[in-house]
Amino acid sequence: MRLQLALDRLPKDKCIQLAEDTKAYVDIIEIGTGVIKAYGMSIVQEMRRLFPEKTILADMKTCDAAKHEVRQALEAGADITTVMGFSADASIKDALQEAEKLGGQIMIDLLGIQSKNRVEELASLGVELVSLHVGKDQQKEGAFHEDLFQLTEGAGLAVAVAGGINEDSIVGIVENHPAIIIVGSTITGQENPQEIAATLKAYMVH
Numbered sequence: 001m002r003l004q005l006a007l008d009r010l011p012k013d014k015c016i017q018l019a020e021d022t023k024a025y026v027d028i029i030e031i032g033t034g035v036i037k038a039y040g041m042s043i044v045q046e047m048r049r050l051f052p053e054k055t056i057l058a059d060m061k062t063c064d065a066a067k068h069e070v071r072q073a074l075e076a077g078a079d080i081t082t083v084m085g086f087s088a089d090a091s092i093k094d095a096l097q098e099a100e101k102l103g104g105q106i107m108i109d110l111l112g113i114q115s116k117n118r119v120e121e122l123a124s125l126g127v128e129l130v131s132l133h134v135g136k137d138q139q140k141e142g143a144f145h146e147d148l149f150q151l152t153e154g155a156g157l158a159v160a161v162a163g164g165i166n167e168d169s170i171v172g173i174v175e176n177h178p179a180i181i182i183v184g185s186t187i188t189g190q191e192n193p194q195e196i197a198a199t200l201k202a203y204m205v206h
């Protein structure tokens with residue numbers, strides 16, 4: 001089970017500092033969508049250079065022109081890039097094909113998807129990794145809840161989870177054995193991010 005640190009809505013120097021401070025506990029560094037919109041591929045390149053031993057995920061949230069955007073992210077140094085699950089099948093296929101060509105991986109973001117049917121379709125298109133995601137705005141009505149695991153049950157997919165995960169919710173989440181737990185604000189909003197990252201990671205390894 002891997003811990004992914006989501007770096008969202010932060011200036012570049014703060015992203016770098018957070019990645020540095022928490023690196024003993026974090027397996028995957030996620031460069032958040034808004035951060036990519038602010039700095040473009042240069043921050044992906046910089047994180048790759050600064051953290052060569054880490055898996056880097058570019059949260060591109062691609063929904064069209066998938067071949068181009070997947071190439072952009074992977075050529076900049078990302079290992080994984082995200083594509084939205086509601087995208088056209090043609091986009092999903094292009095993304096998977098391009099990632100395979102370049103030796104990277106696609107994480108399909110299931111934000112907004114409620115039907116198991118779509119999840120099964122995605123699996124039949126060759127998708128292997130998805131994220132069950134409660135978006136920032138949706139979190140006003142509640143953070144990630146274990147009920148969401150039902151959506152991917154039996155689909156044979158590696159599952160990441162995201163959306164307001166904290167010390168209270170992580171215990172129940174770990175019991176469902178996701179491949180990746182994605183945590184943003186709970187770590188990045190702390191005065192001592194290293195301490196909270198260590199606490200969260202400890203729940204994942206015991």
Ligand SMILES: O=C([C@H](O)CO)[C@H](O)[C@H](O)COP(=O)(O)O
Binds near residue numbers: 007033163
């Ligand atoms: O993907 C995310 C969200 O859509 C903002 O871009 C976050 O990275 C993800 O939700 C994790 O962040 P927290 O919810 O703050 O833990």
